[in-house]
Amino acid sequence: MEFLRILRVMADATGIYNFSAGNLVMICFGILFIYFGIKKRYEPFLLVPLGIGAILVNIPGTGLMDVGGLLHFNYLGVEKVIYPPLIFLGVGAMTDFGPLIANPSTIILGAAAHIGIFIALVGAKLLGFTIKEAGAIGIIGGADGPMAIYVSTKLAPHLLGQVAVSAYSYMALLPLIQPPIMRLLVPRRERELAMEQLRPVSRREKIVFPIMMIILVNSLLPPIAPLISCLMLGNLIRESGVIERIADTLGGVFLDIVTVFIAVAIGSTMSAQNFVNLKTLEIVVLGLIAFCTGTAGGLLAARIMCKLSGGKINPLIGSAGIAAVPMAARVSHTVGIEDNPYNFLIMYAMGPNLAGVLGTAVAGGIMLTLLGVH
Amino acid sequence: MQGIIPDTLSGALVLSAFDFVACFFVLWFFGLIINLLKRLG
Numbered sequence: 001m002e003f004l005r006i007l008r009v010m011a012d013a014t015g016i017y018n019f020s021a022g023n024l025v026m027i028c029f030g031i032l033f034i035y036f037g038i039k040k041r042y043e044p045f046l047l048v049p050l051g052i053g054a055i056l057v058n059i060p061g062t063g064l065m066d067v068g069g070l071l072h073f074n075y076l077g078v079e080k081v082i083y084p085p086l087i088f089l090g091v092g093a094m095t096d097f098g099p100l101i102a103n104p105s106t107i108i109l110g111a112a113a114h115i116g117i118f119i120a121l122v123g124a125k126l127l128g129f130t131i132k133e134a135g136a137i138g139i140i141g142g143a144d145g146p147m148a149i150y151v152s153t154k155l156a157p158h159l160l161g162q163v164a165v166s167a168y169s170y171m172a173l174l175p176l177i178q179p180p181i182m183r184l185l186v187p188r189r190e191r192e193l194a195m196e197q198l199r200p201v202s203r204r205e206k207i208v209f210p211i212m213m214i215i216l217v218n219s220l221l222p223p224i225a226p227l228i229s230c231l232m233l234g235n236l237i238r239e240s241g242v243i244e245r246i247a248d249t250l251g252g253v254f255l256d257i258v259t260v261f262i263a264v265a266i267g268s269t270m271s272a273q274n275f276v277n278l279k280t281l282e283i284v285v286l287g288l289i290a291f292c293t294g295t296a297g298g299l300l301a302a303r304i305m306c307k308l309s310g311g312k313i314n315p316l317i318g319s320a321g322i323a324a325v326p327m328a329a330r331v332s333h334t335v336g337i338e339d340n341p342y343n344f345l346i347m348y349a350m351g352p353n354l355a356g357v358l359g360t361a362v363a364g365g366i367m368l369t370l371l372g373v374h
Numbered sequence: 375m376q377g378i379i380p381d382t383l384s385g386a387l388v389l390s391a392f393d394f395v396a397c398f399f400v401l402w403f404f405g406l407i408i409n410l411l412k413r414l415g
Contacts (some may be wrong), residue, residue, distance in 0.1 A: 104405040119390075124386075133375075193414060208411060371377040
């Protein structure tokens with residue numbers, strides 16, 4: 001009898017005994033993320049750790065996400081808004097703002113492609129979310145993971161997991177989401193357009209740019225100072241050319257490591273009790289709507305610019321205004337090269353793509369200010 | 375600091391419209407400033 005009781009106690013303590021259907025569903029999602037990362041190679045550095053985080057948190061009894069657990073400590077980096085500025089530091093160190101400096105008119109596409117944020121915001125309000133929750137959901141459309149985490153931490157921390165997972169998942173799935181919209185909204189003759197070569201940008205311009213943006217953006221929108229400051233600091237380290245070792249580390253190994261930490265942290269929010277509910281489904285659908293309408297907004301604005309410039313702008317670069325650096329620019333290039341094998345759009349698309357980062361920051365900063373959050 | 379946008383559907387519409395238009399203007403302004411960098415070239 002005693003032996004059976006011991007066996008019973010042992011069985012109760014195993015993960016298998018405590019599994020729920022929700023845990024199994026979320027583990028399947030985790031495996032799906034890993035599959036997309038490894039087999040399909042959709043941003044594996046994001047999806048693989050994200051999937052592992054999702055699997056780990058759904059194995060009952062490990063206590064990894066309890067206070068003092070390994071995943072809980074890791075999650076503090078997200079909750080306390082430590083990782084997003086560090087990611088921006090690395091992104092700044094690996095980003096060449098030259099295409100944006102060379103062709104600043106494309107900066108407008110970074111605003112147009114953010115219409116998705118506001119459509120999702122209004123949609124969320126219609127579904128009964130509070131205005132702060134709606135703002136956090138809308139920012140998914142900014143297609144900027146660190147900014148989505150930053151804004152949702154300030155506006156609706158309880159939705160952080162859903163918002164971050166939606167933002168990162170759709171960013172990784174951009175090669176699936178954007179091309180059909182691009183082919184639908186841009187006629188073939190416009191997709192084939194070749195663009196004029198960009199002017200060379202001097203080192204002096206590239207050094208002044210981050211300093212100028214730190215002063216300008218932080219003065220106009222103080223709530224987003226941590227992110228923009230780190231982005232531009234990383235960029236200044238890169239462009240100064242005098243501390244190449246640090247620039248290479250920040251934009252390489254450092255960024256990779258922080259990305260793994262942040263992706264595992266986001267995955268670890270995907271517990272069945274947090275995620276298996278109607279609100280999650282609504283947020284995921286609204287996020288997809290934000291990405292699709294943002295892509296459409298950027299493309300339509302680029303078509304207007306194409307007409308006004310007499311065909312000097314290939315409208316396919318408009319979809320890159322959604323941010324998601326550099327995935328969205330890569331998608332513009334890939335779709336462009338299908339119709340004209342000599343059309344290399346990647347550098348042209350980087351302009352609106354980088355403008356998208358600034359656009360998300362500006363939209364998020366204005367939203368935080370108007371909603372009285374600092 | 376207290377937010378000035380009410381937690382209503384019309385509040386969401388006002389926030390969206392204002393933020394979108396402001397985003398356009400701020401980025402356009404950044405574009406103008408960035409354009410000045412050419413002179414440093």
